[in-house]
Amino acid sequence: MRKIKYKKGRKLQPYNLEYTGIHKTKDSEMQLFVYDDLNLAEYEDFKVSNLDNFIEKQKTNWVNIHGLNNVEWLKSIGNYFKIDNFMLADILNTTRRTKLEESHEFLFFNIKSLLPAEHSDNISVEQISFLIKDGVLISFQEKRSDFFTHIRERIRTHSGLVREKKADYLLYILLDAIMENFYITLENEEDKVEDLINLTKKSVDPIILENIEKHRDNFNFLKRSIIPLRDSLYDIKSVKDDNIFNAMELDTFSFFSRLHQKSLELLEQIESDMGSLESASNFFFSAQTHKMNEIMKTLTIVSAIFIPLTFIVGVYGMNFENLPELKYQYGYHTVMGFMFLIVIGMIIYFKKRRWF
Known part of the structure; x- marks a missing residue:
């Protein structure tokens, strides 16, 4: 961007007259x-x-x-x-x-x-x-x-x-x-x-x-x-x-x-x-700040939803032999359904609190 300002002119002696403008080709x-x-x-x-x-x-x-x-x-x-x-x-x-x-x-x-x-x-x-x-x-x-x-x-x-x-x-x-x-x-x-x-x-x-x-x-x-x-x-x-x-x-x-x-x-x-x-x-x-806050709020909500899911996955990812649900025929479906209900419940809760 060209900054518009008064130029600092060179110090000219009165007896050395000189035109300092830009229109040097214009006829007098x-x-x-x-x-x-x-x-x-x-x-x-x-x-x-x-x-x-x-x-x-x-x-x-x-x-x-x-x-x-x-x-x-x-x-x-x-x-x-x-x-x-x-x-x-x-x-x-x-x-x-x-x-x-x-x-x-x-x-x-x-x-x-x-x-x-x-x-x-x-x-x-x-x-x-x-x-x-x-x-x-x-x-x-x-x-x-x-x-x-x-x-x-x-x-x-x-x-x-x-x-x-x-x-x-x-x-x-x-x-x-x-x-x-x-x-x-x-x-x-x-x-x-x-x-x-x-x-x-x-x-x-x-x-x-x-x-x-x-x-x-x-x-x-x-x-x-x-x-x-x-x-x-x-x-x-x-x-x-x-x-x-x-x-x-x-x-x-x-x-x-x-x-x-x-x-x-x-x-x-x-x-x-x-x-x-x-x-x-x-x-x-x-x-700009509002838009950034909206982005951070969305990311925070997504993170909050995945925290309990990450916890459940972490529990069932531990290498212990006697976990109660490991031998259960419908254990996988039960855990997945429970995780789905947690997600739905948290979304409903956030909606009621008008967090998004």
Whole structure:
């Protein structure tokens, strides 16, 4: 079983940027949305040097980057937006925990997106980073995926509030989409756990216990992923109270409070599911113990039945010349009948005592 956990990353110096993820063959691409309530422009396949021609400061700008393996290209993006190497290192190092950094100039959010792996009980992990700076939201994804497809459609079709709001609201709906992946992953785990619980009531195959432990690891991994997210979302409240990050509008903080509440709900559900797994594990051991007790009871009853028969056979197997029944014409039939009656009598007695 592959244990799912945060890998212990190598210590990388900030000036030695290196992508530590597994998607090293994915092409690096950039997509730009520039919009407000009235207008929308969408750009793809352009060079970093052309960003000045497309970005409009008075509108909301979303730069979406897929693929992190082209480090030199990412450095050029970092130079354009004046992103320091420490932050670029956090973007490229996929072993880092979820974190939040904020100042007057920027807000940086680093998060893990989880989804069930196909044809496996494992969990697929992708790191996604967000940076709001000078009214521009930059998202960094390890590979092209459909996490945000519905958000792009909402922008294109002017659905909901997204075109009326700024980059901070866009960050909220992007984070909300990632949290929906947590719900999908959790629901998938719950379905498998429910099947395991039903299976423990029918079988005591040891593979069931192995699967229980595998899903317990998955729930622990989910928990370790959500706890830093919960703490980061709570920290956004301090941004509001301290008035540190000026680009975030006051009415947007309530949306992040909803995300914080969702993280608490996820953690509560995980605790409940882990309790169900613990009950399934206890039931498995109880069923296994009960089955062993039934086997031992059967063997004990069989042994108890044969004890008097063994005694009688032992008596008549002794080499004494003057045993009374040896010369009797019907001695064999009498002894065999007596032994048969003992067996029947003991079975009746055990039945009345409900020993089997």
